[in-house]
Amino acid sequence: MAARPQFLDEGDRTALAVERLAEGDEGRLALGFAMASMHGYFATSPILFIEAYKVPATQYGWIFGANAAGFILFSQINRVFLRRTTADSVLRWASWAELAIALMLFAVAWTSAGGLWGLLPPVFGVIAILGLIHPNALAGAMMVDPARAGTASGSTRARRAVGCTARG
Numbered sequence: 001m002a003a004r005p006q007f008l009d010e011g012d013r014t015a016l017a018v019e020r021l022a023e024g025d026e027g028r029l030a031l032g033f034a035m036a037s038m039h040g041y042f043a044t045s046p047i048l049f050i051e052a053y054k055v056p057a058t059q060y061g062w063i064f065g066a067n068a069a070g071f072i073l074f075s076q077i078n079r080v081f082l083r084r085t086t087a088d089s090v091l092r093w094a095s096w097a098e099l100a101i102a103l104m105l106f107a108v109a110w111t112s113a114g115g116l117w118g119l120l121p122p123v124f125g126v127i128a129i130l131g132l133i134h135p136n137a138l139a140g141a142m143m144v145d146p147a148r149a150g151t152a153s154g155s156t157r158a159r160r161a162v163g164c165t166a167r168g
Contacts (some may be wrong), residue, residue, distance in 0.1 A: 033095075033098075034098070034130050034133040034134055034137065037098075037102065037126055037127075037130065038127070038130055041067075041123070041126070041127060045060075045063075045064065045123075046060060049063055049116075053115075053116045053119075055116070063120065066124065067123065067124055067127040067128070068127075070124050070125075070127055070128030070131070071127055071128055071130055071131040072131065073128065073131065074128045074129060074130070074131030074132050075131035075132070075134070075135060076131075077131070077132070078090065078131065078132050078135055078136065081132070087135075087136040087139045087140060088136070088140060090132055090136050091132070091133060091136035091137055091140060093132075094129055094132035094133045094136065095133060097129055098126065098129045098130070098133060101122055101125040101126050101129060102122075102126055104122045104125075105119075105122035105123060105125075105126055108122055
């Protein structure tokens, strides 16, 4: 990317922000995969646990709740990590951890190793680690143009809502 002048007018800053996003922001990619795994979980976990593993619907709520608690717990632990390192560093580490746990989940699901009890820990790990990915990826997206951080946050949330509504 060519050198940029120190003082940019508002239109130039907007163009620079769009250009930076178009160059491939890691946070945007991480957030995209994180959202895909979260929505995949929402859509398929009732079928997987209730129909395939014969978990009673009343017990499924405990599984769903435990995974939600893991997500919330990790989003709170994120604060501790951010005291020691940057959001980009946490995002990078969490993305690699998410990939490793997702591969473990794939292996367990493919081989049926451990049955239901073999499946629950990696599912928990995949969902819980999203508590680190979501806030740090969103922070990275908002740092593209700090003057418009609120707009970036709102548009990211709006795109999620529209995407969820369109999917159904």
